[in-house]
Amino acid sequence: MIADLAQVAPIWMPAAGFLLVLLMETVLPQKDSSTALSLTQLSLLGALLLAFGPVANGDTTVFAGMLALDRFTMCFQVLIAGIALLITVSCESYFKGWKLAATEAYALILAAVTGMMLVVAARDLMVLFLGIELLSIPLYVLTAYRRLQDTAVEGGFKYFLIGAFASSFLIYGIALVYGASGSTLYAQVARAAGTSSTLFTIGTAMMLIGLGFKIAAAPFHHWAPDVYQAAPTPVTGFMAAAVKTAAFGGLLRLAMEVLPATPALLKGLSVIAGLTMIMGNLGALLQTNWKRLLAYSSVAHAGYLLIGVIATIVSPESDAVSAVIFYLFTYAIMTVCAFTIMVFFLRENREGQDLSSLRGLSRTHPYLAFGLALCFLSMAGIPFTAGFFGKFYLLLMAWKADMVALSVLLILTSLLSLYYYLRVVVTLYMKAPSGSRSPTIQSRALSAVTLACGAAILVLGLYPAPLLEFLH
Amino acid sequence: MNELGMLTALIALPLVGGILLALLPGLRPEPARILTFALMLVTFLLSLALLAIPAGSSWNEGPFPWVPRFGISYLLGADGIAALLILLTTLLAPLVLLASYGHVHDRIRQHCVLLLLMEAGVIGVFCALDLVLFYVFFEMSLIPLYFLVGIYGGARRVYAAFKFVIFTMAGSLLMLLGILYLIHKTGSAAYPDLLRVSLSATEQFYLFWAFAAAFAVKVPLVPFHTWLPDAHVEAPTGGSVILAGVTLKMGTYGLLRFALPLFPAAAVDAVPWFLALSVIGILYGALLAWAQRDMKKLIAYSSISHMGFVVLGLFALTGTATSGAVLQMVNHGIATGALFLLVGMLYERAHRRGLDDFGGLAQTMPVFSVFLVLATLSSIGLPGLNGFVGEFLILLGTFRDHPVAAALASLGVLLGAIYMLGLLKAVLFGPVRNHRSAAYSDLTIREVSMLCPLVILMFWIGLFPGPLLRRIEPCVNQMLEAPQLELSRHREEASPVPRTATLRDGSQP
Known part of the structure; x- marks a missing residue:
């Protein structure tokens, strides 16, 4: 057990950081949050570095096969720790700007990261559920962090209700699957999957619905725009990037090891994927609030990613897993970049979230405008950006799995998405600046994160080969 | 020639120049414009070397693996057709820059950067022999043009630029789907490899029309032409010249180079x-x-x-x-x-x-x-x-x-x-x-x-x-x-009926 503990350091390091930050705040109250920040970043960095362990030690499972330590786990844990690390930088600027105590936010982020690390390593349905709960509850609180604003409280409450609803689906589904298979371990559940009892089918369907809420797949996506809008900007970024990554990590492992390639399941998932692409892109089409726009766009991206998940179920040995992970890498970088840039403006009221507040940004803040345009072009999948190869890989896998209809739908909805992504670019570059704009935050760290993400988008767009080989 | 050479230089010169011009701090607009003109002139003079390509043969560079996992390589080649179109591009580019003295008085440096990036993209389109590389350049020439029309154009510039991009992308995304199918089928996106692949009639049908869609919009063929008058009317002079002068040719070039032989x-x-x-x-x-x-x-x-x-x-x-x-x-x-x-x-x-x-x-x-x-x-x-x-x-x-x-x-x-x-x-x-x-x-x-x-x-x-x-x-x-x-195979299949008819006619006294 002790030896196992050493191996799962990426999971307990954020947890330890969480406890330390809370303890420190009670025992030695600090004037500012800088100590908490360094503690948080230290534990995240530790988790990030230790996550590379499985590469050195080979694939193993620990805790009686409940947690997997393999390349898959490593890729996801590195990604999640990286996202969290970058988000803490914008948290610092953001909460300072709003004069809010940031210490608790760091503690909550660390708690959520612990849950995410569990989800992506889980090889047991109960561990999966535990992880999902652990990542969700801190986020409900984080959403309502600006607790004096009505909208924030409303958003947090909405997220909590929907989240609880989703969890109940998940746990009931797990119970049914347990009933059908007599175990919660993936390996044994998979054995029961072959018998395809009604109990098992209903159980998996309910589990997928529960996870569908978490990844914001249509028709379970209606919470996303409201919650994205209500949450503080860095938290929204964290939600869009890290939660989606973790939930897809959990789903992808289910797809690899448990979910049987039955026609009913594939058909159901295909319908959900198609619906998600359509609803996400249609919803984003006419948004004028940039947070809602990004919420719908994140729904659309979930739809693209589901194609990869389906391809994985069809042939678990194929490259589809790497395609999903690669897409999540590119998506996380674009999302973090976009939200970090928006933190520069620190505006949370309705006007501040309106796209028109970005009019003519290229005149007043050329670098920020360029970065933002790069993010949006990358999300649209324009060549020379990371998003292009992300979509490219997914489409290739879709062809390999003979999913003609879904690949055509991906192409068509991408075209639709071009409309609203370009609308942002138009606002940035082709409109005259409007009135007075509140000054932006000056922060070296924030600029460094933006620069690093922007550079990563371009580098992955120009030369993705190293990352592709690494993920394979 | 399998090493990097003239073609890479022709793409890299405006591309790197454009990036440096964008990043160089403290450069005044007018020196930037003169610098850009000099760069375009050098590119043009270099491109004159393409006239040395012997008739009927071509200059090739590569293939160098670019994204081996997808079978994408960096492969360039220029034959007589490509050479002419590249020369046309490198000739028109400095002229367009000279024209900008008359109508671009604001955001001059950005204008120069966009022109350089577009020149690099268009040259790339005319010599890329890897389908993905071609697609990348195809889009790379589109985005700067979008900004040129949308920022420096006339009163309805935003609408025109938008329409232009959406139309073009609609076609080119279909082509991308086709390219992906070819990669899935053959494991390579290199033109010489694809020429050797035999495709069934159904496959050819869908692939041809996917490619043709991208190129027909670009040409533009009726009924996909409605973006063109808008884009031309709203574009600044330089944008119109580039649009009519070279980017429309990307469509016909693509039809000739890819759709017909493949x-x-x-x-x-x-x-x-x-x-x-x-x-x-x-x-x-x-x-x-x-x-x-x-x-x-x-x-x-x-x-x-x-x-x-x-x-x-x-x-x-x-x-x-x-x-x-x-x-x-x-x-x-x-x-x-x-x-x-x-x-x-x-x-x-x-x-x-x-x-x-x-x-x-x-x-x-x-x-x-x-x-x-x-x-x-x-x-x-x-x-x-x-x-x-x-x-x-x-x-x-x-x-x-x-x-x-x-x-x-x-x-x-x-x-x-x-x-x-x-x-x-x-x-x-x-x-x-x-x-x-x-x-x-x-x-x-x-x-x-x-x-x-x-x-x-x-x-x-x-x-x-x-x-x-x-x-x-x-x-x-x-x-x-x-x-x-x-x-000719078609004609042979179609001809038996008339041929027997003539025979019968001939046999009759």
């Missing part, structure tokens, strides 16, 4: 469609141009008509017609480029460009008038100027197999003369309708030096087309090899 059976089946659409384009474009009272719109619609000729020539699938089509791509770039430059010059003086706003300019602006007459005559296809050679070859080559299409197309030549001479009459001759026009100064030395290279080329190609055709023909024959084989 999917010959489907291409042969599609011939009637393309002939019909191009003839409709020729006539419809010409009639619309005739009806316009705005000079830029008139030239835009005439472009649709002229590009219809190019597509007609390509799909006639005879060496003569297709060579004529390639030559006509170059000719159209020169003539239409010159026309847009001239209209731009007039617009900078008058701030209007209606046909009815002028008159009698031959009196007040004699130098301008001479150039306008020459550009117009080249566009009409007057013997002795470049336009004649291309149109003549296209019609000659088409007539053998498709006399009706050729006859209808020659009607387009007639219409072309009517509306273009109408333009001359309204603007240069007749009564003076705008009394301020007496005050317009004639062309400056800068403007004359922009037009001179184009006029020289008009005469040179018109009088001595031989050297160019000698470069074009062997390459065209290579491209047409597979489709022509397919065509």
Whole structure:
């Protein structure tokens, strides 16, 4: 057990950081949050570095096969720790700007990261559920962090209700699957999957619905725009990037090891994927609030990613897993970049979230405008950006799995998405600046994160080969 | 040649230059423009080396693995056709920059960066021999143009730029889907590999139309042409010149280089469609141009008509017609480029460009008038100027197999003369309708030096087309090899009935 503990350091390091930050705040109250920040970043960095362990030690499972330590786990844990690390930088600027105590936010982020690390390593349905709960509850609180604003409280409450609803689906589904298979371990559940009892089918369907809420797949996506809008900007970024990554990590492992390639399941998932692409892109089409726009766009991206998940179920040995992970890498970088840039403006009221507040940004803040345009072009999948190869890989896998209809739908909805992504670019570059704009935050760290993400988008767009080989 | 060389240099020079220009801190706008001009001039001079490519062969660079997991490599190649189109690009780019002195007074550096990036993209399109690389360059040339139109254009610039991108992307995304299928099927995106792959008739059908969609929008073929008048009218002069001069050619080039040789059976089946659409384009474009009272719109619609000729020539699938089509791509770039430059010059003086706003300019602006007459005559296809050679070859080559299409197309030549001479009459001759026009100064030395290279080329190609055709023909024959084989197979399959008929006729005493 002790030896196992050493191996799962990426999971307990954020947890330890969480406890330390809370303890420190009670025992030695600090004037500012800088100590908490360094503690948080230290534990995240530790988790990030230790996550590379499985590469050195080979694939193993620990805790009686409940947690997997393999390349898959490593890729996801590195990604999640990286996202969290970058988000803490914008948290610092953001909460300072709003004069809010940031210490608790760091503690909550660390708690959520612990849950995410569990989800992506889980090889047991109960561990999966535990992880999902652990990542969700801190986020409900984080959403309502600006607790004096009505909208924030409303958003947090909405997220909590929907989240609880989703969890109940998940746990009931797990119970049914347990009933059908007599175990919660993936390996044994998979054995029961072959018998395809009604109990098992209903159980998996309910589990997928529960996870569908978490990844914001249509028709379970209606919470996303409201919650994205209500949450503080860095938290929204964290939600869009890290939660989606973790939930897809959990789903992808289910797809690899448990979910049987039955026609009913594939058909159901295909319908959900198609619906998600359509609803996400249609919803984003006419948004004028940039947070809602990004919420719908994140729904659309979930739809693209589901194609990869389906391809994985069809042939678990194929490259589809790497395609999903690669897409999540590119998506996380674009999302973090976009939200970090928006933190520069620190505006949370309705006007501040309106796209028109970005009019003519290229005149007043050329670098920020360029970065933002790069993010949006990358999300649209324009060549020379990371998003292009992300979509490219997914489409290739879709062809390999003979999913003609879904690949055509991906192409068509991408075209639709071009409309609203370009609308942002138009606002940035082709409109005259409007009135007075509140000054932006000056922060070296924030600029460094933006620069690093922007550079990563371009580098992955120009030369993705190293990352592709690494993920394979 | 398998090492990096001239082609890479031609792409890298404007690309790296553009990036450096964007990043260089503290550079004033005017030095930036001079620097850009110098860079474009060097690129042009370097590209003259492409004339050394021996007829019938090509320069290749690569393949170097780029994304081995997807079978994508960095593979460039330039034969006679590509060389001509690259030369056209590198020639027009500095002229466009010179033109920008007249109308770009704000955000100059950004304008220069966009022009350089676009030049790199267009050169890349004409020499990329890996399909993904081609796609990347195809889009890379699109985005700067989008910004050029959207930032520096006229009143409805945002709408026009938007429409342009959405139309083009709709086509090119279908092509991407096709490219992905080819990679899935063969594991490689390299053109030489794909030429060896045998595809079933159904596969060819879908792939051909996916590729054709991307190129037909770009050309543009009727009915995908509606973005073009908007984009042309709203674009700044430089944008119009680049758009008409080179980016439309990316469509016809793509049809010739990729759609015809890779999917010959489907291409042969599609011939009637393309002939019909191009003839409709020729006539419809010409009639619309005739009806316009705005000079830029008139030239835009005439472009649709002229590009219809190019597509007609390509799909006639005879060496003569297709060579004529390639030559006509170059000719159209020169003539239409010159026309847009001239209209731009007039617009900078008058701030209007209606046909009815002028008159009698031959009196007040004699130098301008001479150039306008020459550009117009080249566009009409007057013997002795470049336009004649291309149109003549296209019609000659088409007539053998498709006399009706050729006859209808020659009607387009007639219409072309009517509306273009109408333009001359309204603007240069007749009564003076705008009394301020007496005050317009004639062309400056800068403007004359922009037009001179184009006029020289008009005469040179018109009088001595031989050297160019000698470069074009062997390459065209290579491209047409597979489709022509397919065509003769078709004829053999179709002929048994008439042949037995003649035999029976012959046996009867």
